[in-house]
Amino acid sequence: MKKTVQRWLAILLAAALLCGGMMTANAAYVDDSAAFRISCTVNGDTASARGFCWYTKTDVPTAIRIFDAGTDVTDTLTLDGVTAKPWNGYYMHRLTVNGLAAGTAYTYEITGDGGKTVTGSFRTDDGDDKVSFIGIADVQASSLENFQKGVRTAEAALAMNPEADFVANLGDFTNDSTNEEWDYYAEAFDGFDSGITLAPISGNHDGLGVWHWFENMFCLDTSESVQNLNGVNYSYDYGNAHFAVLNTNDALSVSLSQLRWLYNDMRSTDKDWKIVFMHKSPYTLGKDGKWPDALYLKETLTRVCELTGVDLVMSGHDHQYLRTKSLRNNRVVEDGKGVTYVLSGTAGSKRYEVRDFMLGHFLTLDKLAALTVQKGGENDLGIPHQCYLEDGTLDHYDPNRIGGVFNNITIDGGTLTLKSYVIKDLEEGETEDVITEIDSFTLTKETGKNTVSYTGKNKTSGVQYALGLVPSVMVLAVYTLGNWFPRFLCMLPKLLVTVVTKDVF
Ligand SMILES: [Fe+2]
DSSP states (O other): OHHHHHHHHHHHHHHHHHHHHHHHHHSOGGGSSSOEEEEEEOOSOTTTEEEEEEEESSSOOOEEEEEETTEEOGGGSEEEEEEEEEETTEEEEEEEEEOOOTTOEEEEEEEOTTSOEEEEEEEOOOSSSEEEEEEEOOOOBSSHHHHHHHHHHHHHHHHHOTTOSEEEEOSOOBSSOOHHHHHHHHHHHHHHHTTSEEEEOOOTTTTTTSTTHHHHHSOOOOTTOSOOTTOOOEEEEETTEEEEEOOTTBTTBSOHHHHHHHHHHHHTOOOSEEEEEOSSOSSOOSGGGGSHHHHHHHHTHHHHHHHTTOOEEEEOSSSSEEEEOSEETTEEOSSSOSBEEEEEOOSSSOOOOOOGGGBTTTBOGGGEEEEEOSSOOBOTTSOBSSOOOBTTBOOOOOGGGSEEEEEEEEEETTEEEEEEEEEEOOOTTOOSOOEEEEEEEEEEOOSSOOOOOOOSOOOOOHHHHHHHHHHHHHHHHHHIIIIIHHHHHHHHHHHHHHHHHHOOO
């Protein structure tokens, strides 16, 4: 009898331990007692400041401590912001940190609800003429599994470029911007985001229509943003480059107010390199290239970039990799004074085919320097869905190009190098990463030639923004009716054939 009781007690104890273990293993990430949705973002002077944002489940004291070579230096810094602001069922904490030393590697600790500490690290700009960064786009996942595929791409980029100063995430962090998706994002990406400075770019899936989602996920410099309802535009310097981040969720993708901001912003820097990050793409062969906003960007934003000497525009949104030749006035130029546009490919698992019905109507192949589509299939114009154009030549289908894309960019004085890669999707039984270079190019320039031509304030009041919407709507209406609609009508027969024969729109 005694042995039977002991046996049952042992079984119950084992079951309790097993259940406890399973509960721990399967517990949702946000049930942990740690802070989550952690980010360290560019915010102001990249040599001396950063923005931090994190979440807790409950309204409890939570704090960040910052360390320089293991010494707690928090009390020597200026921390400013909000803590424990209720947001969608959780509590958001958002702080700017000023007073950091240039060229210094810091670590930080954030204490969460249950006293558990999460650690992270970042490095400030050292003021020389070098900067290196990673570009990824369009993880746009809903399931934890797909977020994990996205972070695999990001981690491959960092493994190849461990000295990267920051990562530019070109938008569409999630698919529907729900709490559940941001929690999955956090579970997959917190380990990555807490190890590097992030420059987030708002995508149309990042809370468009749910006001203030984006600014409540990241601590960004909103002082010059033309509006913060569905994203933020901001700028910063790093190395000898000036970076402007656009918000293409603005009215008509980028309102005239935001274009004016970009125009002033790019003229207010004497940095050698000028780079624009944005979510939507002016040049694309993906499914979104046929809509008025892409043409609007091609007819307006590109002019501002040309006028202000922008060298490189990196974007996302259309889930394929594409690079244009150097363009000015929508034409290829050989004098080195054009703008290069890179559609960065998707780091995630949702990928778009070439919409070949757009060719000739919204884009011509002669403007392209590289194109890689990250999924299988063929189309009707002789363009394999995995292809690489270089001087007009095409590569054919390559299974190693079915995967997530990442971009590593390095600026060293007067040389900018961009290399782009696909990390092949792991198939059943595969464990080894296969990484294939899909594009590489270099821009060179004589440094020290840019001068500041704008020194005024660059802010837009709410009234100015509202008043600016009227001419913005008028400009878009003119483009839509006079430029886009005739092209769309000309394209329509080919589009309808594609819809009927391939069920692709
Ligand atoms: Fe998008």
